[in-house]
Amino acid sequence: MKVGLFIPCYIDQFYPQVGQATLSLLTKLGCEVVFPTDQTCCGQPMANSGFAALSGACDQNFVRNFSGCAYIVGPSGSCVLHVKEHLKDEKQPEAAAHIRSHIYELTEFILDILKTEAIQAFFPYKVGLHNSCHGQRGLGLSSLSERVLPVFSKPERLLGKVKGIQLFKPLRNDECCGFGGTFSVFEEAVSVKMGKDRIARHEANGVDVITGVDMSCLMHLEGILKRQGSRTRVMHIAEILNAEA
Amino acid sequence: MKDHATLAAGFIQDEKRTNWHDETLWFVRQKRDKAAHTLPEWEQLREWASQIKNHALSRMDFYLEQFEKNALANGVKVHWAADAAEHNRIIHAIIKEKGITRIVKSKSMLTEECHLNHYLEEKGIEVVDTDLGERIVQFRKEPPSHIVLPAIHLKKKDVSDTFHTFLHTEKGNNDPVYLTRAARQHLREKFIASELAITGVNFAIAETGGLVVCTNEGNADMGTHAAAVHIACMGFEKLIPKAEHLSVFLRLLARSATGQPVTTYSSHFHKPTPGQELHVVIVDNGRSAILGKPDFRNSLKCIRCAACFNTCPVYRRSGGFSYHTAVAGPIGSILNPNFDPKKYADLLFASSLCGSCSNVCPVKIDIHDQLWKWRQELSKAGHVGFMKKIMMKGMAFVLGRPALYRFSGATARWVLRYMPFLGKHRLNPWYKGRELPEAPKQSFRDWYLQNKKK
């Protein structure tokens, strides 16, 4: 299966190991992965700040890079959701529509498209899963505590396949961490407070690692953990699913 | 005027109190979850509620005329107010005509929206708010900080101090039962003496011309049945087609608001008693304009349960006053820009867009999507002042960051403008409470080109 790897800009710049783990994992699962090297940003930071109208060039570039791919997979629920909901290209509307309906977050791609749970990973640590809102509420990666519907979690299902792992749920399992893109700087005080509270509930479980499907949330939590001098680390779920003994 | 971010930062300075506020409201959210889970048909109820409201909005002119006809036949006096000023004038005219001086009012967010109390005060007329929480904040000359729990920002001690000043209760007695009894005594005197009771309306029924008012305290009923005149104030969107639809809404309302199976009193008013007058004031005040905006009209479905307040991680940690408006919280953030987009632009950014609000909403308002759409509207409408401020905030921590040069081409430009987490600078809002991510030697792209590209 030919898969276009979508590595969001901040992962490219700050967390290359997440891109490497995603690429390695998908390859292990039998995908033929290509990384279009002219990709930049999905345009979400502008759009969420009210400037969706300005992200046209960004969108066109995205379409140029990914229009040949059967599927597009990215290790970020938030960026994937943005593309899914907002990607537009007036010159190539069909190509944009194809991308919108064939772009997947990593864990949903593994379970829903590859239809495999054959995760061969070993990660002997205590892990807390952070449910990033855009992945959870936007893409439906897991059930929501607000709704009265059957309970499930795609990331949890995959993490459950990892040998040696001990998974812990924090209280308020799906409360937002306060990253929210530009929210993290426009509403700095609330954002940091939300992050501190999220961390406190994970640390109450004595976890070694906080993981999730969105590196952006984890980057925010990491910043606070480091400021606090905490020994708790953050790792993207791809790194854990790709971890070997 | 200070914006939400600034006011919220002030609120959070007292972290212990912020935690208390957050936990108190989260507890209400949990009670809501528990109540919702008692009904397997919960999601179906939300869907029905949403559809009934959407239908009612799509035939609102018809239902308003039907309501008016039936209400008139019931002996109710019907008034129409195009805006807040007219709403206030209508009420003032009734008060003046009858020479009324003793007025009680139960909770009505509409009268808050219209600033009725302030308007009447300026004419020398005092209105006694009778909901306990509202009476507390009225003594303190504060607005309510929450539409269902008006005094949720206060602790027992604050209430005790306030009652000591105004009701001469024992100093230092913080017992909620003692304080509530004192208010009960005080307000019973007001109820018994009152000549006019003003109430809000939870639902108005087109097919019967009736009004439904829900309270737990019984203050709306104590007021309306004691006074010779009852004025009920409603935004036109409170109208529902039939009485049977009340079953859907009353099953959702209290469960969503406080986790109760229903409010203690769900009072259905159809006719005044002999010798009494019942007035209803139907208010537009910008609602018909909202009805004309396809992206935003479904905010008119709101039944004011405040579930979105209690679930909102931002509201819980910033308090009602940081929204500088009568209706705070997520729903307030999408309603207020309709009235004054410039003044309330900041509220659209008081959200991480987590989406919890849309999912607790009993009438399925797409609150977080509307926040996003409003942000686009605002930048299109060129509310430059505010947007510029945001850009400046961005610029302040981008300038002079050599590490940025690691970036190449388009990425650098986008990241430079919008994701500038570079620079350990106290003006950098990221760095204030967080460390910066460490820049690796190689980007993923560089690594890929070096190692993987055939």
Added chain:
Amino acid sequence: MTSRDTILNAIRSNKPQELSLPVIDKEAAITYPDLYAQFKNVLEAIGGECFEAGSEAAALELIAGWEKGETVIQTLNSVPAGLPGRKAEELAEVDTAILRGLLAVAENGAIWVTEKEMGNRLLPFIAQQLIIVVNEEAIVPTLHQAYEKIKVDETGFGVFIAGPSKTADIEQSLVIGAHGPCGMKAVVIRKH
């Protein structure tokens, strides 16, 4: 143009295309194996009390044994003369009001009372204690069945009462007895 016409015209030109009303399928709503037990559980959970009596006479006997204070108004079979016209200051002294409920709702502990049974609209609110007598046959599972049975505009005023008045406006501490009754008892007549 009057404000009425201004508002209606604005609505006419701004409203969306007509959307249809949903069909409320009452069968989709929850059912309870024992309506009385459900009603009693909920009422007690919301601060009310629930008693059963085998007949009307037994109910009256039960009530007769309760401490009700000096001023008691009972409207079970007839409305006392002069009650409808009594003003708030005259009713302020009422210790206990005893009324008949027409229907009760298992899911939420609410009882439907109209002004006909009250005699005076203020009575069930201003009394310090409230007692409502209702037949077991009148208990329905949910509000859907309730609104099917009651006619909301049969009288000028009707109310669902669910327990005593209460507030949690002071630091979310629940206090029973806000402005209305400080206690509420339901007596359910169960003939079987």
